[in-house]
Amino acid sequence: KAGVTQTPRYLIKTRGQQVTLSCSPISGHRSVSWYQQTPGQGLQFLFEYFSETQRNKGNFPGRFSGRQFSNSRSEMNVSTLELGDSALYLCASSTNRGKTDTQYFGPGTRLTVL
Amino acid sequence: GENVEQHPSTLSVQEGDSAVIKCTYSDSASNYFPWYKQELGKRPQLIIDIRSNVGEKKDQRIAVTLNKTAKHFSLHITETQPEDSAVYFCAAISPEGGATNKLIFGTGTLLAVQP
Numbered sequence: 001k002a003g004v005t006q007t008p009r010y011l012i013k014t015r016g017q018q019v020t021l022s023c024s025p026i027s028g029h030r031s032v033s034w035y036q037q038t039p040g041q042g043l044q045f046l047f048e049y050f051s052e053t054q055r056n057k058g059n060f061p062g063r064f065s066g067r068q069f070s071n072s073r074s075e076m077n078v079s080t081l082e083l084g085d086s087a088l089y090l091c092a093s094s095t096n097r098g099k100t101d102t103q104y105f106g107p108g109t110r111l112t113v114l
Numbered sequence: 115g116e117n118v119e120q121h122p123s124t125l126s127v128q129e130g131d132s133a134v135i136k137c138t139y140s141d142s143a144s145n146y147f148p149w150y151k152q153e154l155g156k157r158p159q160l161i162i163d164i165r166s167n168v169g170e171k172k173d174q175r176i177a178v179t180l181n182k183t184a185k186h187f188s189l190h191i192t193e194t195q196p197e198d199s200a201v202y203f204c205a206a207i208s209p210e211g212g213a214t215n216k217l218i219f220g221t222g223t224l225l226a227v228q229p
Contacts, residue, residue: 031215033215033216033217035217035219042203042220042222043158043203043205043219043222044219045216045217048216055214056210056214056216090157090158092215092217094215101215102160102163103160103215103217104160105158105159106157107157
């Protein structure tokens with residue numbers, strides 16, 4: 001099976017702009033989670049989507065949002081970008097067959113905010 | 115909410131030696147504990163995981179132990195090789211009253227295996 005894919009791999013934006021990142025899970029996986037990775041804060045959970053519904057949310061401002069489509073692909077959006085939003089954004093998918101399953105990560109999108 | 119602490123932050127060992135990384139968690143309801151390896155510029159990759167109903171799990175040179183009473187779990191790598199050099203993250207999932215895949219990560223351990 002193909003692994004988790006993310007597009008784009010790299011993005012450069014300026015403060016105040018907005019950005020949309022995309023994640024395609026492994027075929028058959030219905031859960032998609034998003035994480036932010038920075039040198040200072042490490043890996044932090046943003047949100048999880050399962051069957052097109054947000055199931056969990058981390059402690060991030062409302063500028064961070066997401067959605068999931070019927071084919072399980074997910075997007076996350078960051079509006080009004082700030083310098084501190086520069087990070088590696090990782091998504092992870094799992095089957096979620098009613099219990100906690102292994103999460104497989106994508107390669108990430110490196111976002112730089114200037 | 116769940117909090118995971120990880121030690122040490124850096125670890126340097128000689129090739130062939132063992133390496134041990136320790137994590138503690140705060141939520142006694144946490145029931146799933148994966149370990150991820152992240153090489154520079156790469157995605158985190160699961161190397162081993164353990165559920166709360168098991169005390170130890172091994173996979174070749176890698177083992178994980180879980181002490182639910184003390185709320186800590188450890189990664190053990192034996193016969194280390196230079197390709198084991200990477201950042202290792204522990205994580206935990208707390209049920210929070212329902213099904214979830216919300217991973218709470220430790221701060222990472224940079225393992226350097228000296229040839």
